[in-house]
Amino acid sequence: MHAPLDNGGRGSLRGTRLLVGYGVVTVFLAVAASVSIKIGSDRDHPPAIAGLYSATPTACFDSSFELTQSGQFVDLDGTGPVEGKLRLRDGRLKGEVTCRDGGSTDVDLALDQGGDNTVFSGTVLDQSVTLAFTAALPEAGKAPAKKRSAEETFGRLMLAIAAVILAARLAGAVLATVGQPRVMGEIIAGILLGPTLLGAVAPDVKDYLFPADIIPLLSAAASIGLAFYLFLVGMELDPTAIRQRATQAAFISNTSVAFPMALGLLVAVPTYELLAPDADYLPFALFMGVAMSITAFPVLARILVERRMLRRPVGALAMAGAAIDDVTAWGLLALATAVAGAGSGVDALVVVGLAGAFTAAMIVGGRPILRRLSTAYDELGYVPPLWVAGIFVSILLAAYTAQEIGIAPIFGAFIVGLIMPRHAGLTEDMSRRLEDFVVTVLLPLFFVVTGLKVHVGSLDRWQLWVLALILFVVAVVGKWVGAMLAARYGGFSWRDSSALGALMNTRGLTELIVLNIGLDLGLISTALFTMLVLMAIVTTFMAGPALRLLDPRGELSEPPEEAFRRAVGERETAEAAPERSILVAPQDDRNIDALLALAEPLARSQPPRELVVVRLLRPVALSTGLVTEDRQLRQTVEELDQRRELLLGRGVQTRVAAFTSADQGADLLRLASEPTIDLILMNGRRPLLGEGVPGGEVGVVLA
Known part of the structure; x- marks a missing residue:
């Protein structure tokens, strides 16, 4: 039999020992936050210069081209061979450009003005040149010049959804054969259908399957799916399992959030100067901290079930810790979106206060109403259709209220799931009504919408790959090591502590939801979004092999x-x-x-x-x-x-x-x-x- 705990002579995690642990974690997070804010507040993000430009015709430049930007890193694209890899630092745009004749030359242009009146000037091949901003880059999802009929739009939408479901099912089945969660295959399918693979190999096919006017419709359907998915996640969180291991689970969970969040706040300082979009430092740093501290409860739950670890101490504690992590993550995300959307510190406090009042109102007022569902279910043996409609409306209205407050809409849907009565038959009934359609149809749409935003090709410089590696290391060290040290401090052996860290390092779908919100709010650039998506995928893939390496004889699983x-x-x-x-x-x-x-x-x-x-x-x-x-x-x-x-x-x-x-x-x-x-x-x-x-x-x- 597997020993439940290896205390190693340290004693139980309670009293003074618990307070000391929380004290160390709190001090570390507070110091990291103070250092990050003090240094980062004096830093400036690169000015936004992306757009279409006109230029003084020279032997090198065309008369027009476009600049795309990820922080300091700028790509110049013109007609024919004209292209360049440039970097914007200290008000100067420098780099190497391929000219019209195929030759290359160095460019050093000064930024004279910013915003919609951006002008660069300098000398190229001994000729004076001026670049003037003319228009913003076309937005993704802009309708085509020729408007489709309603029937044609519907048909193209159905084609896109069919392609997504087919790709998701196939990729999920393939990944399942190598011991990975099916949802990871669906995520990979979404990315491969975007510019990363399909757009690079067969761009016409990608544009036909996902034309610009269909993408907003897919995004809207995906958002509805996310709301109902977060409702399911909230409903499946079991407070009883958390209460049974409240002290240890809370300490390990809080440490595994605080430690990577502190490292995320620190790594935000150099990242802000390199890759930040036009955003203030505080919401950017807070978002980086949240992105580093995520654990994907649904994916982790699937790993624990498939490996039969739930009846072992490590698995049970990981499940309870991930549940607490999930609640904490959505709370932190609500805080980050509140700070990002507020115009000042006072506005941010108002949004946070309204979010707290909304949550309290849902718990105090909404829970007693929903509790009557248990009585109705016991009397009828099923959920009456009117009650089902009422729950669906509650999810949508809660999401709307959260959005109006200034936080992520899915937070409202998650709260509705949390306050649902824990009645086995009722939970089964609601899950049965939602799971197949939401998880099979709507959720893969979110993956492809995410995949259409991922541009691995934008990481076209060695500096960007180095930064991607640094962010990956920070994420793994923060989450894995943070959870491992907390578990070891709580009395687990090094092997069990490391296994717990590997499980808590699983980010998966939850991370993608957070990253999409950050991108939509303008807190991260496309290149940074791509880096963090890759980090989320790799850290999730690591869990299975890491567990097999740490536990080759399967002692952490029930035989x-x-x-x-x-x-x-x-x-x-x-x-x-x-x-x-x-x-x-x-x-x-x-x-x-x-x-x-x-x-x-x-x-x-x-x-x-x-x-x-x-x-x-x-x-x-x-x-x-x-x-x-x-x-x-x-x-x-x-x-x-x-x-x-x-x-x-x-x-x-x-x-x-x-x-x-x-x-x-x-x-x-x-x-x-x-x-x-x-x-x-x-x-x-x-x-x-x-x-x-x-x-x-x-x-x-x-x-």
Whole structure:
């Protein structure tokens, strides 16, 4: 058995020890914030110069071209070979430009004016040149000159949605085969459908699938999906699990937020000068801190379920800590958006106060109203349609209210999920109504909208890749090391502490939501957005391999034998079971009775044998889905119990069990290797071509 805690002689995490820990964390965060604000407030972000320009015709320049900008880094694009990689520092635009004749020359132009009257002047190839701003760059999503009919627009929207769903499903299935969460495959699919791959390889196909006038429609649908998704996330947070481990979970969670946030505030100082858009330092730094401190609760939950870690101390604590992290993250995001949208410090305080009042009103006033849902559900056995409509309207109105206050709209939807009554049947009913459509249809739209904003090609200088690496290291050190040190301080072994840090370092979808809000608010540039998206993806991919490296023997996971014994522990009969057993492992519900019909006469033979019926369920292919998974397990157990009672009535000793398994073949092989098992009965099918050994779980067991 796995020891629940390795205190290492340190004692429990309470009293003075807990206060000292919080004191150290608070001081570290306060010092980092003070240093960041003091130094950063004196720094200036690069002036905004992106746009279309006219130029004095020279031997090098055309008469017109465009400048695109990511902080100090500027790209010049003209007709033909004219292009350049420039850098804007200290009021001068310097770099190398490829001229019309294919040759290259150095450029050093002075910024004379800014804003809509931006003018650069200088000498190029011994000729005087002046660059004058003429117009802003075209905005993404601008409608085409020829307006589509409503029917044509609808058709193109349906085509775009179909392409997104297909790509998301395929990529999710591929990533699942290598042990990664399906949602990460869907995120990758969204990015590959954007400029990063499809736009680079087949730009005409990308423009046809996602024309400029369809992107705003996709974005609107994605925003609706995010609101309902955050409602599901809030509804699946279990306060009971948090209360059971409140002290340790809160300390580890708070440390794993404060430590990376402090590092994010510090790294914001040089990043602000290099890559910040036209934004004030304080909201930029606060956003960088929030971006570094995120843990993706839904993705982490899927990892813990698939690895059967929830019944181990590390997994249970990671789940509780991530739940607290999630609530903290949305609160910090609300603060960051309030500061970004406010015109002054007083305005920011007003927005924060209104956000607090809104949250309190939802808890005090909204929760008692929603609590009546439990009574209605108990009386009717389902949620009345009028109540369902009322909940949906509440989600939308809460999102609207949050937006009007000046914070992220999804915060309102998340709060509605948090105050939903924790009634198993009610939660299942609401999840069943929403999960499939929201997670399968609407959420992938958010991934492709994100992917259309990711421009890996914009990281076209070595300095940008170095900065991307620095941000990645800061994110990993802050989150992983912060959680690891907090867990070690709380009494865990170094191995368990490091595993907990690897889990808390999972950012996934939650990080993408935060980054999109930062980009929409103008707090980060496209290049910085791309860097942070890559950081979010890589840190999430790291979790699985890191756990396998730290725990190669799977001691942090519940082995299938133990899961089986736990599942059947409450169903033991008073009669002594036969010494030998037959393992019946149906791969689907259709073949259970056929397998039992074969197994029953074998069990009656001499010597008699016990039937052990095990149904392994694959994890739900949803980024939330915990409620759905619990419902499926209960339904499966109820069906197996009915068959068990029939067999017991006919004198056949039977035990049944059902549990989740991400690798059914390997788990069945371990169960079949038990010394009391004489025979395993399971269904399968031969390959479509040839006469080879059946594939899938049957092939694993036979091999």
